[in-house]
Amino acid sequence: MWSKDKILTLEALLPVVAGWKAEQQRVVFTNGCFDLLHLGHVDYLEKARHLGHRLVVGLNTDASVSCLKPGRPLQDEVSRARVLASLLFVDAVVLFNEQTPLTLIEAVLPDILVKGDDYAISGIVGHEVVLQNGGQVLTVPLVAGYSTTRIVERIQAHLTP
Ligand SMILES: Nc1ncnc2c1ncn2[C@@H]1O[C@H](COP(=O)(O)OP(=O)(O)OP(=O)(O)O)[C@@H](O)[C@H]1O
Numbered sequence: 229m230w231s232k233d234k235i236l237t238l239e240a241l242l243p244v245v246a247g248w249k250a251e252q253q254r255v256v257f258t259n260g261c262f263d264l265l266h267l268g269h270v271d272y273l274e275k276a277r278h279l280g281h282r283l284v285v286g287l288n289t290d291a292s293v294s295c296l297k298p299g300r301p302l303q304d305e306v307s308r309a310r311v312l313a314s315l316l317f318v319d320a321v322v323l324f325n326e327q328t329p330l331t332l333i334e335a336v337l338p339d340i341l342v343k344g345d346d347y348a349i350s351g352i353v354g355h356e357v358v359l360q361n362g363g364q365v366l367t368v369p370l371v372a373g374y375s376t377t378r379i380v381e382r383i384q385a386h387l388t389p
């Protein structure tokens with residue numbers, strides 16, 4: 229499968245998810261901006277995937293990111309989606325334009341909802357609907373010292389005479 233074929237609209241994703249569920253494959257969902265992919269992202273996404281059988285990543289569109297993080301994204305949504313889709317342990321990438329992935333999560337109804345542990349379970353968007361549906365909401369420990377912001381700051385410091 230080509231990585232680009234993992235990037236699906238919600239309409240295209242839902243029957244794929246239904247097929248996985250019919251085969252008793254536990255579907256893991258996470259979401260984020262993933263502007264500059266770094267070790268923390270890779271570590272957490274790989275761990276998230278191994279909490280179940282299939283990993284779906286909800287990716288904020290450029291418009292969504294720019295509302296949440298002024299001055300971002302540094303990489304456009306096409307680039308961010310392809311980079312995520314190129315990861316072996318990512319099974320699907322779906323863009324969402326809202327400020328939160330709630331509608332997306334309500335549609336996908338994953339078996340497991342995951343975020344890094346920079347989020348408390350109660351602060352993870354969609355935790356209620358996933359728990360009400362009998363699913364799990366879990367966090368994965370952060371890899372210390374890695375963030376997109378940190379990368380930007382280091383580049384800026386490097387360029388500053
Ligand atoms: N160092 C890290 N280790 C593990 N997971 C991380 C790390 N940094 C971010 N994540 C997780 O990656 C997902 C996407 O986060 P995000 O795109 O905001 O990354 P970020 O590097 O924190 O970006 P920013 O610096 O702009 O906030 C979130 O679920 C977050 O919990």
Ligand SMILES: O=P(O)(O)O[C@@H]1O[C@H]([C@H](O)CO)[C@@H](O)[C@H](O)[C@@H]1O
Pocket residue numbers: 259260261262288296326327328329343347351352353
């Ligand atoms: O990359 P981020 O900033 O970790 O991703 C955000 O996560 C929010 C989270 O799901 C809140 O529980 C989400 O609401 C927001 O749209 C970004 O995806």
